[in-house]
Amino acid sequence: MRDSAELLTAAADGDRSAWDELESRFGPRMWAVARACGLSPADAADAVQGTWLRLLQHLRNIRDPGAVGGWLVTTVRREAFLLLRKDLPVVSSSEAVTEVDPAAVVLEADDRQLLWKTVSTLNEPCRSLLQLVALDLGNRQVASRLGMPAGSVGPTKARCLEKLRTLISLQETAQ
Template sequence: MDADSSTLVAAATAGDRDAWNALVDRYAGLVWATARAFRLNDADAADVSQVTWLRAVEHLDNLRNPAALSSWLVTTTRREALNLLRQRRSGALPEADGAEVVDDEQPPPWHDILVDERNRELWAAFRRLSARCQTLLRLLVIDPAGSYTKVAAALDVPVGSLGPTRARCLTTLRGHLARSGVDG
C-alpha cells in the first residue's frame, strides 16, 4: 500500500484492518530498532514493541498530526523502554537473563532509520517552498562561503535583500517541517 501515514491512520482509526496492518508493516522495524537501542534483549524489546503498538491502538484517533506517526512511535517506544528500565532499577521487575551488550562507539541501530525519515520530510517540505526560495537556498548552500554579490547577481536582486529573504524562506521551511511533525 503506498498511502501516506495520514491516510492510513484515518483508515485504521475507522476500523480498516488492512490500513492497520500497513502501518505496522511500515513502522515495525523503526519501533523494534528504537527499543533495541536501549540495550534491551529480544524478549524485553518485544515487550516494549507490543506496549508501543497497544498505545498506538489506544491513541491513534487522538494524534494531533497523523503524518508524524513515525515520530510519535519513536517517542512512545523510548518512553516505554525507559519505563521498563526504571522498573528494573527500582526492583519492580527482575533483570532479564542474556542481556546483550551494544557497542557504545557505533551509532544506535535506529539512527539511520530516523535520519532517512527526517531527510524525506525535509525534502518534502523543501519542495513546498516557492521556486524562488528553493533557488536562493540552493545557491547559498552550494557555496556558503561564496559572495552574496554573486548570488544576488544570479537572482537579479539587491545584495541587501538576500539576508531577509533567506530568513523568510528558512522560517517558511521550519513551518512546513513543524506541521509535518519534524522537530530539531
C-alpha cells in the same frame, strides 16, 4: 501508496489492512530504537507491543496524524526507558506522548543513508567503532576487535557520536 496520515485515519475507521501497513512501515524502526536503548530481545518485544497497544487507544487523538511514525518511535523509546527501570514493578505511562522527538527524523530512510555514509568518513577508531556497534557487538567484543580497554568503549562511543552529530549538523546547514 497511502501516506501515514491516511493509514492512521483508515485504521481509526476500522481498516485492518491500514493497521498492518503501519506496522510494516514503522515496526522495524521501533524495534531498532528499543534495541538501541539497550533492551534485550524479550523486553524490546514488550516495548514494541506496548507501544502498539497505546496507539490502539489513541487512534483518533494523535495531534499530527502525518507524524504517527515519530509518535511511535518517541513512545517506544519512553517505554524502553521505563522497562529499563527494574525498580518499577508496574510499568505504565500515565499520559500519551504529545510531543514527538524531533531527533527521530534521523530514522527516515534518506537520513539513515546519509548517516551511514557519514560514518565512513570518520577517522579511526570512530569509523570502525560505530560500524561494530551497529552490528550489535557488545562493549567487550568491540574492545577486543579494536584493541582498546573495554572500559573506554562507552566514553569513546559517546565522543564518536558527538562527532557524527556535528558532521550531520554541518551537512544539514550546508543544504
